[in-house]
Amino acid sequence: MHLTVCEPAAMAAAVAMDPPGGVGFLQSCGAGDCSASLEDVTANSESSEEELACETEEKVRTVTPHPSETPVSAENTRTQPGTVPRPASLSLASSDDLKLWTFKGDREVKLRMSESGPASEPPITVHQMFTSTVERFGTHTALGWKEGDQWKTLNYQDYYQQCRTAAKGFLKLGLERYHGVGILGFNSTEWFIADIAAVLAGGFAVGIYTTNSAEACHYVADNCQANILVVENHKQLQKILQVQDKLPHLKAIIQYKEALKEKRPNLFTWAEFMEMGREVPDSQLDDIIATQKPNQCCTLIYTSGTTGQPKGVMLSHDNLTWTAFATSRNVRLTEAQELVVSYLPLSHVAAQMIDIWLTMKVGGATYFADPDALKGSLVNTLKEIRPTAFMGVPRVWEKMQEKMKSVGAKSSTVRRKVAAWAKDVGLSTNLSKMQRNGATASRAPLNYLLAKKLVFQKVRKALGLDRCTKCYTGAAPITKDTLEFFLSLDIPVYELYGMSESTGPHTISLPDAFRLTSCGKVIPGCETKIFRPDEEGNGEICFWGRHVFMGYLNMADKTEEALDSDGWLHSGDLGKHDDQDFLFITGRIKELIITAGGENIPPVPIEDAVKEAVPLISNAMLIGDKRKFLSMLLTIKCQVNSDSGAPEDELTEEAVRLCQRQGSSSTRVSEIACGRDRTVHAAIQEGINRVNENASSNAQRIQKWIVLERDFSIPGGELGPTMKLKRPVVMKMYKEQIENFYKEVVTPTTPENPLPPK
Numbered sequence: 010m011h012l013t014v015c016e017p018a019a020m021a022a023a024v025a026m027d028p029p030g031g032v033g034f035l036q037s038c039g040a041g042d043c044s045a046s047l048e049d050v051t052a053n054s055e056s057s058e059e060e061l062a063c064e065t066e067e068k069v070r071t072v073t074p075h076p077s078e079t080p081v082s083a084e085n086t087r088t089q090p091g092t093v094p095r096p097a098s099l100s101l102a103s104s105d106d107l108k109l110w111t112f113k114g115d116r117e118v119k120l121r122m123s124e125s126g127p128a129s130e131p132p133i134t135v136h137q138m139f140t141s142t143v144e145r146f147g148t149h150t151a152l153g154w155k156e157g158d159q160w161k162t163l164n165y166q167d168y169y170q171q172c173r174t175a176a177k178g179f180l181k182l183g184l185e186r187y188h189g190v191g192i193l194g195f196n197s198t199e200w201f202i203a204d205i206a207a208v209l210a211g212g213f214a215v216g217i218y219t220t221n222s223a224e225a226c227h228y229v230a231d232n233c234q235a236n237i238l239v240v241e242n243h244k245q246l247q248k249i250l251q252v253q254d255k256l257p258h259l260k261a262i263i264q265y266k267e268a269l270k271e272k273r274p275n276l277f278t279w280a281e282f283m284e285m286g287r288e289v290p291d292s293q294l295d296d297i298i299a300t301q302k303p304n305q306c307c308t309l310i311y312t313s314g315t316t317g318q319p320k321g322v323m324l325s326h327d328n329l330t331w332t333a334f335a336t337s338r339n340v341r342l343t344e345a346q347e348l349v350v351s352y353l354p355l356s357h358v359a360a361q362m363i364d365i366w367l368t369m370k371v372g373g374a375t376y377f378a379d380p381d382a383l384k385g386s387l388v389n390t391l392k393e394i395r396p397t398a399f400m401g402v403p404r405v406w407e408k409m410q411e412k413m414k415s416v417g418a419k420s421s422t423v424r425r426k427v428a429a430w431a432k433d434v435g436l437s438t439n440l441s442k443m444q445r446n447g448a449t450a451s452r453a454p455l456n457y458l459l460a461k462k463l464v465f466q467k468v469r470k471a472l473g474l475d476r477c478t479k480c481y482t483g484a485a486p487i488t489k490d491t492l493e494f495f496l497s498l499d500i501p502v503y504e505l506y507g508m509s510e511s512t513g514p515h516t517i518s519l520p521d522a523f524r525l526t527s528c529g530k531v532i533p534g535c536e537t538k539i540f541r542p543d544e545e546g547n548g549e550i551c552f553w554g555r556h557v558f559m560g561y562l563n564m565a566d567k568t569e570e571a572l573d574s575d576g577w578l579h580s581g582d583l584g585k586h587d588d589q590d591f592l593f594i595t596g597r598i599k600e601l602i603i604t605a606g607g608e609n610i611p612p613v614p615i616e617d618a619v620k621e622a623v624p625l626i627s628n629a630m631l632i633g634d635k636r637k638f639l640s641m642l643l644t645i646k647c648q649v650n651s652d653s654g655a656p657e658d659e660l661t662e663e664a665v666r667l668c669q670r671q672g673s674s675s676t677r678v679s680e681i682a683c684g685r686d687r688t689v690h691a692a693i694q695e696g697i698n699r700v701n702e703n704a705s706s707n708a709q710r711i712q713k714w715i716v717l718e719r720d721f722s723i724p725g726g727e728l729g730p731t732m733k734l735k736r737p738v739v740m741k742m743y744k745e746q747i748e749n750f751y752k753e754v755v756t757p758t759t760p761e762n763p764l765p766p767k
């Protein structure tokens with residue numbers, strides 16, 4: 010190895026950095042750009058020697074208070090800033106006639122408490138959890154956001170007071186008990202405050218996906234009988250204005266960003282709304298808070314509809330507070346030290362649990378990314394904040410991987426060789442560590458220490474993950490290839506598994522309990538049951554615990570489908586445990602393909618295998634339910650429009666290179682789609698043949714496939730907000746192509762048809 014010729018920073022760049030001006034997920038920011046640090050960020054963190062050295066080079070900025078943080082007027086305040094009212098002691102209805110579930114928003118449920126262990130923790134409301142944090146960490150930073158190039162922060166005391174003011178504002182606007190406050194916008198201080206205020210005021214906090222159409226917004230607002238809608242800007246407001254006449258319970262709309270373009274009755278700016286809140290006596294709010302019980306609903310999470318019409322998942326105070334307690338303990342979050350960057354859609358349970366509740370539970374700080382985070386700016390925010398914990402849905406990790414590979418491929422041969430060497434060392438060292446359940450070897454191998462210094466530390470720094478000890482993925486399946494890629498760079502990405510219906514996490518991987526492709530072990534205090542296991546131990550994963558939801562709002566039948574008569578939540582996912590209780594997801598019953606011949610085929614492993622065998626493929630969807638054989642829709646890796654997020658015709662640089670390697674000069678999807686590029690088609694067929702060779706039966710072989718003209722995307726409607734494939738939508742969109750698979754007579758001579766259907 011010629012390590013001496015390789016300059017470390019350049020090496021890291023070769024492995025990790027984006028091309029200058031590159032379009033896409035992570036935009037380039039040279040190592041020298043890592044200039045921003047935060048006084049409170051650094052003060053709150055345990056820094057290694059190296060980190061401290063880095064920090065001394067950085068400029069410390071003064072953090073000024075939020076301009077909207079005007080003091081709460083004394084006559085309206087029973088609670089002065091900095092003091093926390095003690096809630097009246099709350100007693101749960103102890104009656105035996107309480108059930109474990111309900112489908113009515115105003116009911117109480119029986120909590121799944123146990124006599125000892127984590128599940129015996131006394132239940133508390135959101136208000137109780139919040140005030141406990143304010144008492145302990147009142148002056149600590151709770152929220153941070155950027156104005157121009159200055160970071161501003163809000164401490165826990167002021168955060169709490171602002172939530173109270175907003176809660177009183179909602180009361181003034183006529184929020185009724187158990188009615189929704191819909192929040193439609195990108196992650197921000199106002200989003201959090203509106204969410205918590207809705208809960209304190211006795212309503213339901215309801216996140217609405219910003220990607221929803223006007224009709225989809227209407228569905229949610231109508232379903233939760235929203236009295237108030239909080240929208241980010243004019244664009245989101247337009248959607249609501251289109252449907253407001255069909256929302257009989259709607260009383261007011263609040264726009265929290267941008268000036269109002271027109272005045273309308275019952276449309277308010279954030280400042281006007283907060284002003285209204287200041288006029289309401291505290292006693293009015295405190296009376297409502299005093300009647301709240303942990304076993305009552307306070308939040309609705311709407312499923313994104315990957316398997317059908319969205320359902321309103323009712324979460325109780327206890328669901329939120331207990332899950333935050335149990336998870337923070339399990340993941341060993343450090344009080345008053347954790348920093349997270351909020352960028353995933355807050356209407357999804359994972360983002361809400363991590364960014365709002367877990368962070369509140371431990372007195373951590375949440376910093377808001379820019380709204381164009383997923384279009385490229387996220388890495389800049391990560392580099393400024395240097396979070397201690399980071400959660401990405403699989404697509405986020407995949408995008409990072411693609412970008413890093415594409416840049417790495419352009420570097421010199423020597424650098425590529427060193428990167429490859431370091432990755433080999435990283436993977437083998439980390440796999441051994443995993444087998445030792447996280448224990449470091451008595452003496453770290455020299456080559457690992459060298460690779461760490463030359464490559465791994467630089468990569469982490471370039472990604473803004475240099476002090477992030479908790480890198481997580483969840484919400485959808487991730488490929489082994491992506492997990493191994495990051496493991497080889499000394500970034501173990503731990504998996505979380507759960508559902509909206511389990512208030513987020515059910516199993517978690519930990520540094521000392523981690524297996525590649527496993528979602529980890531069940532959170533202490535919760536239980537997993539594998540229902541009707543087959544001979545290999547595969548069965549439906551069922552959940553038990555205080556994280557299990559109350560029921561679906563106004564959907565008795567769906568609630569009874571999800572929760573069995575003993576109260577177990579049926580996930581609809583297939584999985585099995587290994588001999589050490591690690592859970593592995595092996596499929597989704599919800600999307601199981603049952604062929605005309607009666608064979609049950611989980612599509613994801615086959616789709617993943619194709620993506621792995623043919624790196625040019627961006628998305629793959631297996632077809633075959635009630636059909637005689639399997640077929641597949643494929644899309645090619647292409648550029649994404651940085652404004653709209655829509656897929657473009659130009660291939661990614663990686664895809665162009667892959668084509669060239671096969672002898673093709675295609676640079677656009679349109680040159681490849683529908684069999685236009687025979688060379689590329691032959692290469693894809695070869696990959697599919699390899700996957701077919703490993704199929705466990707003839708029925709599991711892909712017999713026909715087509716490359717579509719356009720990649721799947723959120724704006725296109727094929728992917729949900731957490732990038733999960735919306736199979737029913739794709740089936741409808743490509744009905745014609747799918748029908749063609751089954752119309753044609755199969756001829757084994759064409760590249761698409763290697764084998765005649767059995």
Ligand SMILES: Nc1ncnc2c1ncn2[C@@H]1O[C@H](COP(=O)(O)OP(=O)(O)OP(=O)(O)O)[C@@H](O)[C@H]1O
Nearest residue numbers: 312313314315316483484485486505506507508509
């Ligand atoms: N780590 C994971 N690995 C594989 N699948 C996962 C993982 N985490 C979550 N999932 C999948 O996501 C599902 C939960 O989805 P979630 O409750 O977040 O709803 P959603 O994304 O809004 O979509 P839907 O409309 O399908 O309910 C799980 O049942 C499982 O299928």
